[in-house]
Amino acid sequence: MDSKFLLILSLVLFGISCLMRMIPLIFCKGKIKSKFLNSFLYYIPFAVMTSIVIPEVFNSTSSVVSAVSGVVLAVVLGLLGQNMLVIALSSTALVFIIENFILHLFN
Amino acid sequence: MVNDKELFQKGLKDGIAIGLSYIPAAMAISIAATRQNFPFGIWELMSALLYSTSALAAILNLLSNGATAFLIYILTFSIMNFRHVLFSLSLSQKLDSKIGVFGRILFAPFNTDEIYSIVMQQPGKVKSSYLLGISIIPYLGQVVGVTAGFLFTQSLPESLKSAMGITLYAVFLALIVPPMRKSVQVLIAVVLAGIISWALECIPAVKASLPAGAPMIICTLLTCTLGAIFMPVNSEDEELEEEMKKSNM
Numbered sequence: 381m382d383s384k385f386l387l388i389l390s391l392v393l394f395g396i397s398c399l400m401r402m403i404p405l406i407f408c409k410g411k412i413k414s415k416f417l418n419s420f421l422y423y424i425p426f427a428v429m430t431s432i433v434i435p436e437v438f439n440s441t442s443s444v445v446s447a448v449s450g451v452v453l454a455v456v457l458g459l460l461g462q463n464m465l466v467i468a469l470s471s472t473a474l475v476f477i478i479e480n481f482i483l484h485l486f487n
Numbered sequence: 488m489v490n491d492k493e494l495f496q497k498g499l500k501d502g503i504a505i506g507l508s509y510i511p512a513a514m515a516i517s518i519a520a521t522r523q524n525f526p527f528g529i530w531e532l533m534s535a536l537l538y539s540t541s542a543l544a545a546i547l548n549l550l551s552n553g554a555t556a557f558l559i560y561i562l563t564f565s566i567m568n569f570r571h572v573l574f575s576l577s578l579s580q581k582l583d584s585k586i587g588v589f590g591r592i593l594f595a596p597f598n599t600d601e602i603y604s605i606v607m608q609q610p611g612k613v614k615s616s617y618l619l620g621i622s623i624i625p626y627l628g629q630v631v632g633v634t635a636g637f638l639f640t641q642s643l644p645e646s647l648k649s650a651m652g653i654t655l656y657a658v659f660l661a662l663i664v665p666p667m668r669k670s671v672q673v674l675i676a677v678v679l680a681g682i683i684s685w686a687l688e689c690i691p692a693v694k695a696s697l698p699a700g701a702p703m704i705i706c707t708l709l710t711c712t713l714g715a716i717f718m719p720v721n722s723e724d725e726e727l728e729e730e731m732k733k734s735n736m
Binding site: 383385387389390391392393394396397398400401402403404405406415416417418419420421422423424425426427428429430431432433434435436439440441442444447450451454455457458459461462463464465466467468469470471472473475476477479482 | 508511512514518519525526529533536537539541542544545546548552554557560561563564565566567568569570571572573574575576578582588591592594595596598600611619646647649650651652653654655656657658659660661662663664665666668669673676677680681683684685688689699702703707709710711712714715716718719721
């Protein structure tokens with residue numbers, strides 16, 4: 381991806397992000413009362429992130445075996461309440477170990 | 488009556504924990520970003536302007552899928568950030584009336600999920616000196632984390648970089664899994680979104696008919712609509728209001 385595209389993209393998205401946060405802060409005095417809208421907004425981050433992960437994660441490494449292992453480890457560490465850096469690094473390390481050492485044993 | 492200096496210092500202090508918590512997340516997203524081979528300056532600028540781990544991750548995902556249409560990026564980013572409209576709406580009642588339009592414009596980009604929730608927990612109206620204090624350290628945390636993550640990956644061997652295809656997804660899992668443990672509704676929403684996303688991207692006829700990035704938008708709208716109809720939730724504001732009423736704040 382060329383730098384010019386990324387530069388313009390960053391600036392445009394920054395503008396949108398500012399507008400979305402500023403306009404209600406300056407002009408609106410009311411609160412969102414609709415339970416439907418509040419619930420809809422509540423689920424957005426989870427739906428977006430899940431749709432990014434599935435199914436792409438299973439093709440993100442050079443073998444499905446290593447990808448599945450990485451996902452399982454990330455989920456388990458998440459359930460144990462580990463922080464993001466620990467999860468990201470452990471999962472990457474496991475994929476590395478499986479791809480470079482374990483899978484070679486079978487080839 | 489507390490003076491401005493004390494309020495500023497209180498803000499700084501409240502920002503420390505948030506700032507520290509941003510460092511690992513920013514490092515993780517920066518490590519994931521090196522797959523795109525960004526020039527250092529561009530990545531630094533992008534993360535400094537967008538200042539949101541989840542939005543940056545969504546953009547990285549679109550870039551790695553090769554999406555070139557600006558509209559897809561704008562739609563995805565707007566959906567991702569829509570909750571900030573809601574935050575700003577409730578925050579607008581919380582700010583001291585002496586904070587003018589200029590002050591509000593200045594604070595708006597720093598209004599992250601975490602800062603928002605801390606500001607909303609303050610008793611009474613919030614003054615500009617407090618907002619200034621709480622904005623500084625989290626932003627520094629983000630910049631430090633992004634820079635550290637980028638420099639860290641420069642020293643890594645090629646063979647490790649290929650394993651880093653999973654890093655971005657591990658970041659997302661780290662964002663999704665802990666809330667799933669706390670809320671059955673989130674768990675159901677995640678499973679539902681997973682099934683919809685799988686169907687949209689793995690059934691050849693469906694996938695062929697959709698442009699890059701569209702499955703995510705469809706999946707989000709569908710999941711959130713179903714979630715809002717069948718599993719409505721009380722907003723955090725309402726809970727906060729009830730707590731405030733109880734404690735007579």
